[in-house]
Amino acid sequence: MSVLAFSLLALGVAFVLAITRAALGPTPFDRVLAVNTIGTLAVLAIAVYGFFDGRPEFLDIALLYALINFIGTIAILKYFRFGTLGDHPHSSKKDKSE
Amino acid sequence: MQDDIVIRVVAKVMIPAVMLFALYVQFHGDYGPGGGFQAGVIFASAFVLNAVVFGLNKGRHVWPARYNLMGICGGVLLYGFTGVAGMVLGKNFLNFNVLSSDPVAGQHLGILLVEFGVGLTVAAVMVMLFFTFAGRTAHLRLLSKSDAHERKVSASKTAKKVKK
Numbered sequence: 001m002s003v004l005a006f007s008l009l010a011l012g013v014a015f016v017l018a019i020t021r022a023a024l025g026p027t028p029f030d031r032v033l034a035v036n037t038i039g040t041l042a043v044l045a046i047a048v049y050g051f052f053d054g055r056p057e058f059l060d061i062a063l064l065y066a067l068i069n070f071i072g073t074i075a076i077l078k079y080f081r082f083g084t085l086g087d088h089p090h091s092s093k094k095d096k097s098e
Numbered sequence: 099m100q101d102d103i104v105i106r107v108v109a110k111v112m113i114p115a116v117m118l119f120a121l122y123v124q125f126h127g128d129y130g131p132g133g134g135f136q137a138g139v140i141f142a143s144a145f146v147l148n149a150v151v152f153g154l155n156k157g158r159h160v161w162p163a164r165y166n167l168m169g170i171c172g173g174v175l176l177y178g179f180t181g182v183a184g185m186v187l188g189k190n191f192l193n194f195n196v197l198s199s200d201p202v203a204g205q206h207l208g209i210l211l212v213e214f215g216v217g218l219t220v221a222a223v224m225v226m227l228f229f230t231f232a233g234r235t236a237h238l239r240l241l242s243k244s245d246a247h248e249r250k251v252s253a254s255k256t257a258k259k260v261k262k
Binding site for chain 1: 132154
């Protein structure tokens with residue numbers, strides 16, 4: 001069994017653990033953290049699978065997944081905190097004072 | 099969100115990287131994974147990140163509403179005119195072989211222009227969708243507040259009339 005195949009299996013185990021945390025998570029923030037972890041694991045899995053399959057172009061997709069994962073997490077957290085993706089009352093007040 | 103210095107600094111570092119990656123996906127799409135649609139979405143996600151972190155007002159300042167129509171129509175027109183150029187030069191619609199003296203170079207040029215049109219349209223549509231949906235809740239809340247105020251005013255008026 002090659003190193004890459006073994007790392008893919010290890011990533012699968014980590015996926016299961018992260019999904020368990022996302023399903024059990026008592027607070028929404030546990031779930032957000034778990035989903036973020038799943039995204040990071042997906043980045044790693046895509047990169048490892050690219051080399052496993054002999055197609056390193058998969059690195060582009062992994063890079064893109066990392067960028068989108070970050071933006072998605074920020075958006076979800078903002079929605080939890082302020083209840084909207086647009087301008088919330090506090091920020092508009094601050095904009096006016098500036 | 100403007101108060102969180104970590105998110106602000108990370109976003110400022112990320113936004114140019116996302117845009118550069120979008121251009122890479124756009125113009126390297128012939129050789130690797132990617133193309134116009136994906137590049138447009140990635141390019142729009144940079145503006146979405148900007149609007150999420152720095153607020154919708156500043157996001158609209160960076161991407162004014164008139165860019166939407168310019169981007170959407172400009173992309174479609176670029177696609178269409180690249181296709182019509184083949185007809186003008188005596189071949190079928192979207193035949194790129196005649197765009198240059200060498201058919202292979204013509205194909206390259208045609209694909210590049212068409213994909214750029216697709217990317218432009220998709221980026222503008224994605225930014226427009228996000229701004230529309232993100233700006234909707236504040237608008238609705240404002241409406242419901244004024245509605246409640248009007249209802250209160252009209253209720254007090256009718257109460258006065260009843261008293262009279």
